[in-house]
Amino acid sequence: xxxxxxxxxxxxxxxxxxxxxxxxxxxxxxxxxxxxxxxxxxxxxxxxxxxxxxxxxxxxxxxxxxxxxxxxxxxxxxxxxxxxxxxxxxxxxxxxxxxxxxxxxxxxxxxxxxxxxxxxxxxxxxxxxxxxxxxxxxxxxxxxxxx
Amino acid sequence: xxxxxxxxxxxxxxxxxxxxxxxxxxxxxxxxxxxxxxxxxxxxxxxxxxxxxxxxxxxxxxxxxxxxxxxxxxxxxxxxxxxxxxxxxxxxxxxxxxxxxxxxxxxxxxxxxxxxxxxxxxxxxxxxxxxxxxxxxxxxxxx
Numbered sequence: 001x002x003x004x005x006x007x008x009x010x011x012x013x014x015x016x017x018x019x020x021x022x023x024x025x026x027x028x029x030x031x032x033x034x035x036x037x038x039x040x041x042x043x044x045x046x047x048x049x050x051x052x053x054x055x056x057x058x059x060x061x062x063x064x065x066x067x068x069x070x071x072x073x074x075x076x077x078x079x080x081x082x083x084x085x086x087x088x089x090x091x092x093x094x095x096x097x098x099x100x101x102x103x104x105x106x107x108x109x110x111x112x113x114x115x116x117x118x119x120x121x122x123x124x125x126x127x128x129x130x131x132x133x134x135x136x137x138x139x140x141x142x143x144x145x146x147x
Numbered sequence: 148x149x150x151x152x153x154x155x156x157x158x159x160x161x162x163x164x165x166x167x168x169x170x171x172x173x174x175x176x177x178x179x180x181x182x183x184x185x186x187x188x189x190x191x192x193x194x195x196x197x198x199x200x201x202x203x204x205x206x207x208x209x210x211x212x213x214x215x216x217x218x219x220x221x222x223x224x225x226x227x228x229x230x231x232x233x234x235x236x237x238x239x240x241x242x243x244x245x246x247x248x249x250x251x252x253x254x255x256x257x258x259x260x261x262x263x264x265x266x267x268x269x270x271x272x273x274x275x276x277x278x279x280x281x282x283x284x285x286x287x288x289x290x
Contacts, residue, residue, distance in 0.1 A: 031268045113256060125199050
């Protein structure tokens with residue numbers, strides 16, 4: 001089981017309590033599709049992903065970004081049981097969506113950068129460490145059911 | 148994943164915006180790395196203090212960013228331009244090349260924190276590619 005310090009717990013709760021999911025989600029997913037363009041392979045039916053401007057303005061990308069971020073909420077609310085919480089989602093990503101689990105880490109990195117930009121200097125090294133640890137657990141849990 | 152003309156132009160123009168803050172960015176990136184990826188401290192056991200903002204961290208951040216500034220100027224031939232630094236990293240420092248990625252990530256975070264409006268997705272991808280190319284040039288002589 002993952003051990004969380006009091007600082008880590010409160011940091012994660014604070015970050016997500018103060019986050020606008022509907023802004024951060026779209027930004028993070030769009031950034032991932034721009035910075036790591038091979039991730040676009042999973043979004044063939046999303047229409048125009050031709051360049052950065054098209055991606056950032058694409059409504060399907062924005063919508064899906066919101067879905068992903070609201071999905072993170074489950075982990076925020078179940079920090080002591082993230083692995084079990086995401087077992088079903090892991091199966092979905094493996095069996096149905098066929099997503100290479102390396103991509104989870106790429107999206108997590110983009111999310112860190114978007115949150116860093118939003119929080120500015122409040123995103124201290126300690127806060128970054130807690131946030132990245134949380135995302136690492138999420139990423140690991142999402143990859144857990146692959147076989 | 149080679150640097151296109153657009154990448155080079157984006158890197159150069161963004162780097163000129165970073166300007167005088169480069170040393171601070173270097174120090175911040177290094178400080179973050181040492182906290183968020185504690186295994187990287189193993190390379191700095193000779194420092195009295197590895198905490199963010201400490202003198203050794205500030206000094207070394209300046210060194211690293213100075214080299215990156217030079218790399219921007221040599222962007223058309225990074226392997227050639229960084230040859231001496233590659234010798235240093237390969238034969239003297241022997242930093243595991245996996246750590247170049249880690250420091251690169253923390254440089255990106257420091258840039259996002261300090262330049263939230265200018266560090267757009269397009270700048271992000273260009274800088275990420277640049278840092279990857281620099282990392283490859285640094286690792287060039289390793290074996």
